[in-house]
Amino acid sequence: MKKIYSLLAAALLLSFSLPSAAVTKKPTAKRKATKAQAQIPSPSKTKGPLYAGRPDVMQQAEAIAERRSLNLPWVQKTLGQARFMPGIAKAILPPPVGVPKNWAAYRSRFVEPVRIQAGTRFWQNNLETLQRAEAQTGVPARIIVGIVGVETIYGQNTGTFRVIDALATLAFDFPAAHPRAEARRAFFLAELEEYLALTARTHTDPLALRGSYAGAMGWPQFMPSSWVKYAVDFDGDGRVDLFNSQADVIGSVANYFKAFQWQPGMATHYPVHFDAATLDPAFLQNPDILPAWTVADLAAKGVLVDPPGNQHNGPLALIELQNGEEPPEFVAGTANFYAITRYNWSSYYAMAVIELGDAVAEAVAAPPQVTAADDGGVTK
Numbered sequence: 001m002k003k004i005y006s007l008l009a010a011a012l013l014l015s016f017s018l019p020s021a022a023v024t025k026k027p028t029a030k031r032k033a034t035k036a037q038a039q040i041p042s043p044s045k046t047k048g049p050l051y052a053g054r055p056d057v058m059q060q061a062e063a064i065a066e067r068r069s070l071n072l073p074w075v076q077k078t079l080g081q082a083r084f085m086p087g088i089a090k091a092i093l094p095p096p097v098g099v100p101k102n103w104a105a106y107r108s109r110f111v112e113p114v115r116i117q118a119g120t121r122f123w124q125n126n127l128e129t130l131q132r133a134e135a136q137t138g139v140p141a142r143i144i145v146g147i148v149g150v151e152t153i154y155g156q157n158t159g160t161f162r163v164i165d166a167l168a169t170l171a172f173d174f175p176a177a178h179p180r181a182e183a184r185r186a187f188f189l190a191e192l193e194e195y196l197a198l199t200a201r202t203h204t205d206p207l208a209l210r211g212s213y214a215g216a217m218g219w220p221q222f223m224p225s226s227w228v229k230y231a232v233d234f235d236g237d238g239r240v241d242l243f244n245s246q247a248d249v250i251g252s253v254a255n256y257f258k259a260f261q262w263q264p265g266m267a268t269h270y271p272v273h274f275d276a277a278t279l280d281p282a283f284l285q286n287p288d289i290l291p292a293w294t295v296a297d298l299a300a301k302g303v304l305v306d307p308p309g310n311q312h313n314g315p316l317a318l319i320e321l322q323n324g325e326e327p328p329e330f331v332a333g334t335a336n337f338y339a340i341t342r343y344n345w346s347s348y349y350a351m352a353v354i355e356l357g358d359a360v361a362e363a364v365a366a367p368p369q370v371t372a373a374d375d376g377g378v379t380k
């Protein structure tokens with residue numbers, strides 16, 4: 001449960017988008033919920049009041065219009081039609097503490113047949129685009145495919161909340177009970193401003209777009225600021241469309257990782273084993289996703305990186321994946337593992353992206369299965 005909430009919450013931690021980006025005017029097509037998707041709890045859609053009745057929000061509209069050089073009546077009208085969504089304000093709270101993390105359970109939600117099959121289709125339909133993105137950025141197809149699969153099952157689950165409602169609720173009614181309420185409220189106010197500026201610039205109806213309960217949009221679930229900073233027009237039609245253009249989605253995810261210093265050709269992580277004689281148990285108590293140790297540093301603590309990782313140049317992180325009541329697993333994460341956590345600040349998320357991408361790559365590479373119908377053409 002914790003992982004799921006942290007995953008969804010993480011969708012909002014990311015931040016995405018390029019100058020002159022254009023947003024589509026059409027919300028993504030709705031599709032039937034899949035089995036995998038049904039496992040993810042969604043906040044209540046109960047509607048609260050319109051923000052038109054909130055004097056503080058109308059005052060904020062003036063400040064936003066001033067800061068972003070937006071048309072004041074348009075900002076007031078738009079925010080006035082946004083709604084407080086009590087379910088979102090509740091869902092944004094952190095999960096209860098003390099729930100043990102469980103990598104095996106987390107993994108099973110993402111590295112599963114529905115996603116692998118959808119990912120295989122996505123890869124096969126976008127072979128040339130994935131190759132072009134990899135050639136330009138060094139980001140492998142399997143990482144891009146892993147991200148889009150974990151985020152939205154390849155566009156099947158891009159979110160059903162009005163982006164304006166999600167961002168307004170979290171900007172104007174962020175729950176004070178949250179441990180970092182002030183910083184998060186400021187984050188969402190900035191995202192709301194970015195969203196208004198983006199939709200104004202691209203002549204998009206700000207009331208029309210739908211996304212996650214945190215306001216993340218499209219197949220890759222980019223927040224408005226990420227859309228502005230990192231999204232690219234990768235199919236060359238002159239606008240950025242992360243709802244309908246798979247090429248723009250692929251190019252934008254690759255560009256995001258390039259911006260976060262993806263190192264072409266570098267592995268994401270290596271297996272490790274422990275040397276019982278020199279293992280420093282205290283060292284294992286403080287795992288961190290930030291790469292800070294050389295292979296020799298880790299060896300001095302009794303953590304031996306398996307080949308070829310023992311030849312790795314550059315810092316490594318000791319990544320812990322807890323397994324509930326079972327013993328945790330550890331791996332050595334590289335700068336590329338860290339880059340994946342810039343998309344969503346969780347080592348469990350990063351590992352699910354990697355393993356889903358690997359599973360899809362394996363399925364794509366597998367020789368086509370011979371069926372009775374094409375095995376000699378003899379069927380009954």
Ligand SMILES: [Ca+2]
Nearest residue numbers: 233235237239
């Ligand atoms: Ca485009």
